[in-house]
Amino acid sequence: MRYTRCLASLGECRRHIAANERQRRRLGFAMWTVLTKSDGRIVGGGGPYVDPFDPDWGVELAYRFAPAAWGRGYATELARFSLTLGRDRLGLRKVLAIAHPGNAASRAVLEKAGF
16 A cells, blocks of 8 residues: 555544445446456456545546556556546546556556556
């Protein structure tokens, strides 16, 4: 979690999950859980979302993956799918993506997705 926020308690995690679920119901979209095709194991999550705690950014593309999933193309596939779905099915005109300058892998994912 070097380049992103780590929630400090179970209560804080529950609060964030509940707020994001309210956003999903209101907007019709939120981040997804990413599973492996081979065995259905959870390897990460992400997608288009509006941060319920800082909604002024608008729609953002987010992703987080377990270290064992890094370098396997999951983030790039998720980013490309998110943008296509956002444009074609959700009618999103603008999606923001942010990567820490020191996170070269995340910047590469965003560049491959067209950012």
